[in-house]
Amino acid sequence: MAQDYYRQPAQEVAHELDTSLSQGLTASQVKQCREKYGANSLAGKKKVSLWQRFLAQFKDFMIIVLIIAALLSGFVAQEWTDAAIIMIVVLLNAILGVVQEARSEEAINALKKMATPSAHVRRNGQVEEIPSTELVPGDVVLLEAGDVVPADLRLTSVNSLKVEESALTGESVPVDKQEGQLEEAQVALADQDNMAFANTNVTYGRAEGIVTQTGMNTEVGKIATLLNNTDETDTPLKQNLNQLGKTLTIMILVICAIVFAVGFFTKQGTEPTDKLAIDMFLVAVSLAVAAIPEGLPAIVTIILALGTQVMAKHKSIVRKLPAVETLGATDVICSDKTGTLTQNKMTVERVYYAGQTHQANQAITANNPALLAMLLANDTKMSDERKLLGDPTETALVQYALDHQINVQELLTQHRRVQEVPFDSERKLMSTVNQAGDHFLVTVKGAPDQLLQRVTKIEENGQVVPITAAQKQAILAANQTMAEQALRVLGLAYKKVAQPYDEPSTNNVEQELVFAGLVGMIDPERPEAKAAIKEAKQAGIRTIMITGDFQVTAQAIAQRLGIIQPGQDKQVITGAQLDELSDDYLHEHVGDYSVYARVSPEHKVRIVKAWQSQGKIVAMTGDGVNDAPSLKQADIGIGMGITGTEVSKGASDMILADDNFATIVEAVKQGRKVFSNIQKAILYLMSCNVGEVLTVFMMTMLGWDILAPVQLLWINLVTDTLPAIALGLEPVEKGIMSRRPRGKKSTFFSGGVASSIIYQGILEGILVLTTYQLGLNFGPHLGNGSLQHGDALTMAFLTLGLIQLFHAFNSKYIHRSIFTKQTFANKWFNGAILISAVVMAAVELPFMTKFFDVTELNGVQWLIVLLAGVCMIVIVEIVKFCERRLGKK
DSSP states (O other): OOSOGGGSOHHHHHHHTTOOTTTOBOHHHHHHHHHHHOOSSOOOSOOOOHHHHHHHGGGSHHHHHHHHHHHIIIIITOOHHHHHHHHHHHHHHHHHHHHHHHHHHHHHHHHHTTSOOEEEEEETTEEEEEEGGGOOTTOEEEEETTOBOOSEEEEEEEEEEEEEOHHHHOOSSOEEOOOSOOOOSSOOGGGOTTEEOTTOEEEEEEEEEEEEEOGGGSHHHHHHHHHHTOOOOOOHHHHHHHHHHHHHHHHHHHHHHHHHHHHHHHTTTSSOHHHHHHHHHHHHHHHHHHHSOTTHHHHHHHHHHHHHHHHHHTTEEESSGGGGTGGGGOSEEEEESTTTTBOSSOEEEEEEETTEEEETTSOOOTTOHHHHHHHHSOOOEEOTTOOEESOHHHHHHHHHHHHTTOOHHHHHHHTOEEEEEOOOTTTOEEEEEEEETTEEEEEEEEOHHHHHTTEEEEEETTEEEEOOHHHHHHHHHHHHHHHHTTOEEEEEEEEEESSOOSSOOTTTTTSSEEEEEEEEEEOOBOHHHHHHHHHHHHTTOEEEEEOSSOHHHHHHHHHHHTSSOTTOGGGEEEHHHHHTSOHHHHHHHGGGOSEEESOOHHHHHHHHHHHHHTTOOEEEEEOSGGGHHHHHHSSEEEEETTTOOHHHHHTOSEEETTOOHHHHHHHHHHHHHHHHHHHHHHHHHHHHHHHHHHHHHHHHHHTOOOOOHHHHHHHHHHHSSHHHHHHTTOOOOTTGGGSOOOOTTOOTTTTTHHHHHHHHHHHHHHHHHHHHHHHTTSSTTTTOHHHHHHHHHHHHHHHHHHHHHHHHHHTTOSSSOSOSGGGGOOHHHHHHHHHHHHHHHGGGSHHHHHHHTOOOOOHHHHHHHHHHHHHHHHHHHHHHHHHHHTTOO
């Protein structure tokens, strides 16, 4: 089909698409078109099968290492119990990943249902309401205020139609549409005034049009096709996990090689060479099992999954699991103004009449001329559910009356409209002629400067008298005051006439008017947005406001929200000024600007790149089709669940179900909590594993008895699962939103975690080795070599297991003391420690000792084991105290 429908007359388009403007398509034509063009819906990326998703979970580097370890444990070392437990952990991780991805898709599908479900179409000469997905090229669609355009249309009949196209073209104000053909050969999308495009919104008037394109062939569908072919980039979390996996693998290989080599060469002659080689290989494998935190992938997945559930309760739908914590690292939030920082509804804030400015909450009567002009010169429609449909400015005027308990329907019935002079952009006025008993009432609203040129009278003390120059000056001063407060101001006027006009026009209707008043409106800020911006600032996060509004409006809203302070007007820049800046200059000076006014979505990519060039992690909000590139460019793209297009949602990492800036800040808090809890789990697991490695390594080097592989795996199973998962359930740490962003180059080992892992692991190993030596000198089997060595090894085994449970309390805070009320606030953690301690100590039961090759300890030996655990807490607390005193963070 031709692509230049805007150049063709409406009848020619109808002929080409084989349709009738008066009758529409027939049932048989609809059937043929549906078979040819398919459903009128946007296609997503090809669905991945459940099996493919499951296999994808095994691409992680650490998972591959674990599988290799399991195979070595089973086939080479014949430790099938070890191999089975490792594989169970791997499978659990894969299942959790698949389940979470499925949950995320369900949330996105639920958001898709928020799109317009139906369209009014003329078929077989009758107007029908059908699902918009059933539209086909050639259908004749009827539009009115409040509709979402369901497909690309060539308009054939237009009645004061205005369409808000910012989602597609970036045009910030509704566009006036017309039905005539355009003569130019090449017309930009934004200038195709006789076309209406899918996913744009009708804000005013009525129209009819022929469907020219549906589904992926629409303008919005073309962009969706490009996005479906775009590759994703790794999030900081994925990069950190990959780095962790590589680090662990190198460490494991080096240590295992050293243990095998040293053990093999130092014990030459003690047993046959082939048996020695097998024994030392088993030691090396057991050491590898001890070094790998088997539960870490599953624990990270669980912590992330829990994070998504908490965020979903706070209206944040996470599309990609690792993106949960990305917001926690955010330095800059670039936010749209309308609907995110503001309420996305015009609201009356000031009304000027009788020579005074009145607040919106002050009483006003139904017969006030200003109020009558607001309601009568107004095309707002009210549904049965009292929902207001129409231009946001006009609906605000009706809502103002409703808020003052004015019976609007009764007033409109008493003043039936008989004539009108529609608004046009040149004279900037709208007028109506209304029946009012035995006379007719003319009401006018529009731009104050244009209206005052036609005003000759004013009402004083109930009498209409000629207006003076001083009174006009007072009106203009009131208008200027409101404008400086970023209010959109409309002038109101009226006059009484004896009969309607033969041919109403601006030359007769809008002359000799009586001034009625001024009304000032604004899209007010969300009540919770100001507090959220303040909290973000305390967290070291810069809020950047981006809007298509005028500079004065943007600056006033930014001041009211606390983004900028009075006198900081230099932090406000317009799109035109931005175009004059080179990329190099913007990259260097992007920190100078906090507000971008009169910008288009295309500018957003430049803004994001400029901040990223400063090494900042940037979050970007967006709702339109043209926002998709900036959402992709940002470190985390945030789509709007209510006002957002399907394309912008598809390009996003996270979707706000309530389009609220405060939800972003709450997500930042949850993201920081998630990262902090993952750090705690890593600190706990890695320091414990360092302790295990050091213990086995030193026992090997010193020629002591060595813990058996089954003992090491039992410790890992008991201590690496429930306690580590419970650390992921820790509540938001006090003061987490008073910290600076952790920075783009930070990893899970940043902030003192790496040094803590090393010294705490060494401390754990020293305490275990010390306990082993004490075991050789205390107990009922002194003098009996083999039994005494059995006691010592049992004490070392139990100390290595239980000391890790004591150490789990240390891991709750990397630098803070654990002696606070919050330490015991996590009931899941308390239960996990109790259960793990009981299971660990269960090896001392008579029927379990043989399986684990341990002896039964007496009271003194148990006391030594428990004192080692207490020492672990005390010594770490002393180190933390010294760190705080030295000012380390």
